[in-house]
Amino acid sequence: RKEVEQDPGPFNVPEGATVAFNCTYSNSASQSFFWYRQDCRKEPKLLMSVYSSGNEDGRFTAQLNRASQYISLLIRDSKLSDSATYLCVVNEMAYNNDMRFGAGTRLTVKP
Amino acid sequence: DAMVIQNPRYQVTQFGKPVTLSCSQTLNHNVMYWYQQKSSQAPKLLFHYYDKDFNNEADTPDNFQSRRPNTSFCFLDIRSPGLGDAAMYLCATAGTENSPLHFGNGTRLTVT
Numbered sequence: 001r002k003e004v005e006q007d008p009g010p011f012n013v014p015e016g017a018t019v020a021f022n023c024t025y026s027n028s029a030s031q032s033f034f035w036y037r038q039d040c041r042k043e044p045k046l047l048m049s050v051y052s053s054g055n056e057d058g059r060f061t062a063q064l065n066r067a068s069q070y071i072s073l074l075i076r077d078s079k080l081s082d083s084a085t086y087l088c089v090v091n092e093m094a095y096n097n098d099m100r101f102g103a104g105t106r107l108t109v110k111p
Numbered sequence: 112d113a114m115v116i117q118n119p120r121y122q123v124t125q126f127g128k129p130v131t132l133s134c135s136q137t138l139n140h141n142v143m144y145w146y147q148q149k150s151s152q153a154p155k156l157l158f159h160y161y162d163k164d165f166n167n168e169a170d171t172p173d174n175f176q177s178r179r180p181n182t183s184f185c186f187l188d189i190r191s192p193g194l195g196d197a198a199m200y201l202c203a204t205a206g207t208e209n210s211p212l213h214f215g216n217g218t219r220l221t222v223t
Contacts, residue, residue: 032209043214101153
């Protein structure tokens with residue numbers, strides 16, 4: 001079983017749609033969780049950290065469910081510019097603090 | 112201003128010819144990571160340093176080595192590049208083990 005797994009995607013949605021991604025992790029001791037956005041042939045860029053209480057940044061909402069060991073990202077009112085690959089990252093504290101990526105979910109927002 | 116700088120942006124090397132990729136940071140972060148990312152795949156962790164402590168992933172080939180001579184610099188040495196090593200190599204830093212990663216622009220390696 002992979003340590004960090006994401007919805008396979010791809011997601012193709014119209015502008016204005018709400019879309020949600022999930023990411024599961026296998027190590028219950030993991031402490032830190034993040035969502036990154038990666039555009040084609042660019043480096044990943046931090047979208048938001050994921051806090052235990054859940055957090056929101058504009059149209060983006062991130063949540064953590066420790067009991068079920070998953071994190072989620074919700075994007076409301078999708079824009080064309082949201083088209084990218086979304087990667088979840090989990091800090092595997094039990095394994096030398098490795099920061100591990102999920103495989104990524106490709107989102108395309110269409111007019 | 113770029114805070115994590117990778118050089119060069121594009122590197123072409125010949126099969127079997129050693130190559131070194133460099134990464135520097137102005138953030139004074141303790142942790143530095145090297146990732147390999149192939150087309151349409153997630154970044155794969157090769158190794159990381161917490162300060163001078165080196166942590167190698169179990170499945171990182173021996174062909175890949177790293178050096179961190181000081182806080183600011185980290186190098187990735189590929190001793191005998193094969194065609195399968197063509198990829199984007201990403202350097203990232205973090206203030207602590209729990210902090211978000213700050214990535215450089217990456218070095219795209221081509222092996223001919």
